[in-house]
Amino acid sequence: MPGKAKGRSLTAAQFNLRSDRLIAGKALRNVLPRTEQASWQPAQDRRDPIAILEDSNQGRVPELIPIRYGRMLRSPFTFLRGSAAIMAYDLATTPNTGIHVQACGDCHLLNFGLFATPERNLVFDINDFDETHPAPWEWDLKRLAVSFVIAARNNQVVDQEAESIAVSCTRSYREHLRNYSRMSPLEVWYARLEMKEIIEMAPTEKIRKRREEFAERAQKRIAEHLFPKIVTLKEGKHQFVDQPPILFHSNDPTLRNRVINGLQAYRKSLPDERRVLFDRYRLEDYATKVVGIGSVGTHCSIALFFSEENHPLILQVKEARQSVLEPYTQTNCYENQGQRVVVGQRLMQSSSDIFLGWARSDLGRDFYVRQLRDMKFSLPIDGMQAERFHRYAEFCGWALARAHAKAGDAATISGYLGKADAFDEAIAKFAVAYADQTEQDYTALVQAVASGRIEAIVEEDL
Numbered sequence: 001m002p003g004k005a006k007g008r009s010l011t012a013a014q015f016n017l018r019s020d021r022l023i024a025g026k027a028l029r030n031v032l033p034r035t036e037q038a039s040w041q042p043a044q045d046r047r048d049p050i051a052i053l054e055d056s057n058q059g060r061v062p063e064l065i066p067i068r069y070g071r072m073l074r075s076p077f078t079f080l081r082g083s084a085a086i087m088a089y090d091l092a093t094t095p096n097t098g099i100h101v102q103a104c105g106d107c108h109l110l111n112f113g114l115f116a117t118p119e120r121n122l123v124f125d126i127n128d129f130d131e132t133h134p135a136p137w138e139w140d141l142k143r144l145a146v147s148f149v150i151a152a153r154n155n156q157v158v159d160q161e162a163e164s165i166a167v168s169c170t171r172s173y174r175e176h177l178r179n180y181s182r183m184s185p186l187e188v189w190y191a192r193l194e195m196k197e198i199i200e201m202a203p204t205e206k207i208r209k210r211r212e213e214f215a216e217r218a219q220k221r222i223a224e225h226l227f228p229k230i231v232t233l234k235e236g237k238h239q240f241v242d243q244p245p246i247l248f249h250s251n252d253p254t255l256r257n258r259v260i261n262g263l264q265a266y267r268k269s270l271p272d273e274r275r276v277l278f279d280r281y282r283l284e285d286y287a288t289k290v291v292g293i294g295s296v297g298t299h300c301s302i303a304l305f306f307s308e309e310n311h312p313l314i315l316q317v318k319e320a321r322q323s324v325l326e327p328y329t330q331t332n333c334y335e336n337q338g339q340r341v342v343v344g345q346r347l348m349q350s351s352s353d354i355f356l357g358w359a360r361s362d363l364g365r366d367f368y369v370r371q372l373r374d375m376k377f378s379l380p381i382d383g384m385q386a387e388r389f390h391r392y393a394e395f396c397g398w399a400l401a402r403a404h405a406k407a408g409d410a411a412t413i414s415g416y417l418g419k420a421d422a423f424d425e426a427i428a429k430f431a432v433a434y435a436d437q438t439e440q441d442y443t444a445l446v447q448a449v450a451s452g453r454i455e456a457i458v459e460e461d462l
Helices: 018-031 034-038 049-056 062-072 076-082 084-091 137-154 159-181 185-190 195-200 205-219 223-230 255-269 272-278 337-348 386-407 410-417 422-451
Strands: 100-103 112-116 122-126 133-136 231-234 237-240 282-289 300-306 312-319 357-360 366-371
Touching: 018 410, 034 422, 049 084, 049 422, 062 076, 062 422, 076 084, 076 137, 076 422, 084 137, 084 422, 100 137, 100 337, 100 386, 112 205, 112 386, 122 195, 122 205, 122 386, 133 137, 137 159, 137 386, 137 422, 159 386, 159 410, 159 422, 185 386, 195 205, 223 231, 223 312, 237 282, 237 300, 255 282, 255 337, 255 357, 255 366, 337 357, 337 366, 337 386, 386 410
Parallel strands: none
Antiparallel strands: 100 133, 112 122, 231 237, 282 300, 300 312, 312 366, 357 366
16 A cells, blocks of 8 residues: 655745745755656555455445446546546655645546636636645646557557657646746736637647637537537426436435435535525426546436526536545545535636535535536547647646646746756656556456456447
């Protein structure tokens, strides 16, 4: 079992001059040379990865667990997406500088994308925070770099190019983090990577048009467009269309009271002005919805609301469990895991959903709430080739740098990273080595299914 990573907080160094913090960061290279960040060697007593997955199923809906395994079976990349617990276990055995930030915890390339700010502008940022928790900054960056190598391999990109893509991601993180370290805390807090800026940065007209198309697609991912696809009118009442086992209504007669009590608790977590807004909607229907890969089997649902003039609002209610990072770092300081997610999201994102809140159910489960979709759009990576991977990796590294700078010590980390590419190349080498490990663990899952150790249901179409 890996030990807990010890870190120093931002508070301890936040009033030192930037120049002093750069020097302190540079001095950390004597303690942990940047080249050592490349190392990955599984311990002789490394836990069985399938056992880690089985442990992570505790408390999940038993009937949905085979769907989780089925989605992970599709490829080594989908396996990576569903196995954050395995990588957290492994990352805890790797060297780190001891500097903690608010970490995403599940920092892979599909947990970045577009979404709408409260002002209805499109921004590019991290968009999944189920595992957010204070942890070494390296852990997010390493997981992100690994995800690019595995995704590139999945698209038949040769390993030398895949490693170069990981370098692009890490270089972007390093260079942008140094830029953020020069800004005031308020400037970093206000900084956003807006889609209109990304469009303007397009190097060719073809790429510009593609980015404009992505923006248009994102703008259609709102309740008004989703509503007619998943909602029907039955006996004068709007309700979600059952699509078992992905979307379905429960037959539990006690559920409605629990939902109402949960929404009342959620309402209390909202700021006063948001409560006024929330109170203008009435609950019409609710249903269980299976989402993602890592979240499959947790208790997730969607709730349908209408205003006085029947304008729809769809909220997603997701169970919040212990972060996969917590066993290896510090104890969660919030009584409610949903609050952990919400606070972490607000700390890391440049702008967050106005309906973010949390609650605890009558059965003692913690949840967080947000709007469903609201222009949330992840870049399609099927068929993506090396050139586009490089550009996307740069934007993801940029967004992660901004998130870490907002809630961490950018200057000290930048001092450690330096201006050359030694660290970039080290992380890329780690990414290739750990991608190999992930593929071995994926094979172990395939074998576990074949042997009957675990059951998997492979859906025809996600």
